[in-house]
Amino acid sequence: MAPPTRGTRPSTTELSLQSLRVRLKALVWILRPGPSGPSVLLLERPPRRGGGEHPVTGKADPGENAAVCAAREAREETGFDGAVVDLQFAHRYRGKKGPFEEHAFMLRAPPGAEPSLSDEHVAYRWVTPQEARAAVRWPAQAHALDLAVRAF
Secondary structure: OOOOOOOOOOOOOOOOOOOOOOEEEEEEEEEEEEOOEEEEEEEEOOHHHOOOEEOEEEEOOOOOOHHHHHHHHHHHHHOOOOOEEEEEEEEEEEEOOEEEEEEEEEEEOOOOOOOOOOOOOOEEEEEOHHHHHHHOOOHHHHHHHHHHHHHO
8 A cells, every 4th residue: 555645635524525436534543641741542453454553544434424434433443432633634545445535533532541452453552642653654644643642
């Protein structure tokens, strides 16, 4: 899969791009209060899913807008349920199954919260924003993380 390109068009939770041409996705950075600022949740994918550490991501179901997709994916992948904050950032990229538009969100977890992982991930860790930024390989994820830390 090619690295995502940076987007400049603001995200809008009312926008649903579900079509045969562009699939809608959501990216969710989960942050909680830490000892010296926000702690960031990194989820580890198993090798069969490409490995590496990532935020929550997922494709929208038909008719779902980006915010609903983000909240559902966060709940399914981590057990965290709550309001997602639209980071007003979206980017497009071409994946194996065609073009995608991914919208970025942030979810605030309570102090000391721990996720309940789905079978999509094999491990997790809470890290500083700097450690999270160093762990992700896609520029769009790093940019969305910067926005999430500022919004936190």
